[in-house]
Amino acid sequence: MFRDRRFLNYNAAGFRQDLIAGITVGIVAIPLGMAFAIASGVKPEYGLYTTIIAGLIVALLGGSRFQIAGPTGAFIPILLAIVLQYGYEDLLIAGFLAGVFLVVMGFLGVSNLIHFVPRSVTIGFTTGIAVIIFTGQFQNFFGLTGIEKKEFFHESMMEIIRQFYTVNTYSILTAAIGLLVIFILPKIAPRVPVLLVALLIPTICTILFFPGRVETIGTAFGGIPQHLPSFHFPEISLSKLVALWQPALIIAALGAIESLLSAVVADGMKSDVAKHDSKRELFGQGIANMITPLFGGIPATGAIARTATNIRSGAVSPMSGVIQSIFVLAFLLVFAPYASYIPLAAMAPILMYVAWNMSARKAFVQIISLRSGDSLVLLTTFLLTIFINLTIAVEVGILLAALSFLRKMSGSLDIKESKLTDVEKFKLATDSGKELIKYKLSGPLFFGTAKNFEDRYPKFLKTKQSTIILDMENLTAIDATGEAALSALLDEARRQNKRLIFKKVPPNKVNLFKRSGLFEKIGKDNFFML
Structure with missing residues (x-):
């Protein structure tokens, strides 16, 4: 001892x-x-x-x-x-x-x-x-x-x-x-x-x-x-x-x-x-x-x-x-x-x-006063603890908290049109001879944000430009659902004779794409790291 x-x-x-x-x-x-x-x-x-x-x-x-x-x-x-x-x-x-x-x-x-x-x-x-x-x-x-x-x-x-x-x-x-x-x-x-x-x-x-x-x-x-x-x-x-x-x-x-x-x-x-x-x-x-x-x-x-x-x-x-x-x-x-x-x-x-x-009276009143998803989780857990039992209260409370988190995260993927650099114009436009447009993705692309991403497909593909750059330098996370969303976008772009260029994909995400087979589907020539 x-x-x-x-x-x-x-x-x-x-x-x-x-x-x-x-x-x-x-x-x-x-x-x-x-x-x-x-x-x-x-x-x-x-x-x-x-x-x-x-x-x-x-x-x-x-x-x-x-x-x-x-x-x-x-x-x-x-x-x-x-x-x-x-x-x-x-x-x-x-x-x-x-x-x-x-x-x-x-x-x-x-x-x-x-x-x-x-x-x-x-x-x-x-x-x-x-x-x-x-x-x-x-x-x-x-x-x-x-x-x-x-x-x-x-x-x-x-x-x-x-x-x-x-x-x-x-x-x-x-x-x-x-x-x-x-x-x-x-x-x-x-x-x-x-x-x-x-x-x-x-x-x-x-x-x-x-x-x-x-x-x-x-x-x-x-x-x-x-x-x-x-x-x-x-x-x-x-x-x-x-x-x-x-x-x-x-x-x-x-x-x-x-x-x-x-x-x-x-x-x-x-x-x-x-x-x-x-x-x-x-x-x-x-x-x-x-x-x-x-x-x-x-x-x-x-x-x-x-x-x-x-x-x-x-x-x-x-x-x-x-x-x-x-x-x-x-x-x-x-x-x-x-x-x-x-x-x-x-x-x-x-x-x-x-x-x-x-x-924890003060903390209870403070969270309730926020009138947010946390307030609903708190009140639900509190009432279930009293009127049902602690087991159900904790399970439901954590589930509601997770759903509240996902709802907040669903809008955390930012997708906006970005200005093309001279390098992009020279390297990509010269090679393809076609016009370019670039969208910058910031935040996580996972099952909680994939729906938001999919809702933007029409805007991506409606553009008159035939080559679309997806700048992923600020992509913080991606899961299987996010990969599936990218694969579906890729399929739809090819049906409309549009080319997708994946720019500055973080190395760990590239390795993930290779293990899942998405890298091969995209094609090595469609990754642009500059």
Whole structure:
């Protein structure tokens, strides 16, 4: 481990800094781990298992010096949907598959492709996830009982409305105390771990002033075991792989996006150290997600807020992530019985706070205000995330973004008549003895612009000149559809007894023409490089 370049020049002073940072992040990770697990439809201890195991593996095998991995809010909607549709055991299989996908992504260098996911799509589904998390806490905030978990957002909201008569004023009071702590504490004591205090104070208040009046982790889940679960490999069958590969791929894609984004944020916060290795980061995240389900944990990824807390607390190496995992494990082994007293109403404001921070409100409003194709992509992704599911939202969002891009690109091929040079007049007019006209092509000639090019055929060929020069010096790209369009133009020109001269075709495009056979069809004499 210490041969790792992330541990170069590591010393005792660095370990002391990592010790402080690791404990600080561990304090933040404990309430979040439990809260994210509950919101995902599983027991709170599974969030702690994930924090311990995934956090340790990513710290040791990941590509970032400061990355803190664990359960995150972004996974909540898709994990909850899997639990409701397939059950907890199949969630473990989906998490394992996601880990396999992440390892493959790392080896294939897919990390570079993540940057091609449009911002309108990421902001759309991130804000949609935030809405789902926020509204998903209404049940615990208001202390509602008899709520049946639903897969779809509108069904969940209708269920809350139907059962709102069961509202518990003690739950509201407990949640309100937690909210006040979250709002006030950072202003008077910014260094104090606000989320842990926002969990402890409402818990103490319920124990002292109205015990037994609100639902707790103990009454809802039977408490938290004081140990890690034993190794258990889930039963994987072909039918389960077929059913779960798509949600697993979405978990992997979302995990890759969030972990790499977190690593980039860490690079920006610590610009004086080596940047992260994205391939190794995906590999580490993949191994973590393959091993964590074998001990009952849920999917994990790099957590931006906890990684930032790690850096602000003075971390200097991945050892802080290792210490964070050891600290959470110690909490599990020593204090797990006391976690049974934590009211679910105290968890609600913590998750609402997380949702509010991840909602990207300013970016959402900015893109919507553009009233462009990006606005449509954003709104569609946002609404599909909320009312259908994240899988469909991402697929449709990327498809719409691609169509919007193609529509913009369709007009990016510029074709205009250009003035003939003296060299052209001398070389070509003398050889052919016929008049010349030149058109200059600028931009890409591909399937998105080929229709625009084909619409110009009549103008090309209607001219009285019998020799037409196509200046391709500024042709930036061409694909098979673009080649087919050129071939069709060539056929039509020959039918009308007109000659096509291809001028200054870039060398790489000439080689492409040779491989496809278009070079031979055009004829060597019809290429003019001066």
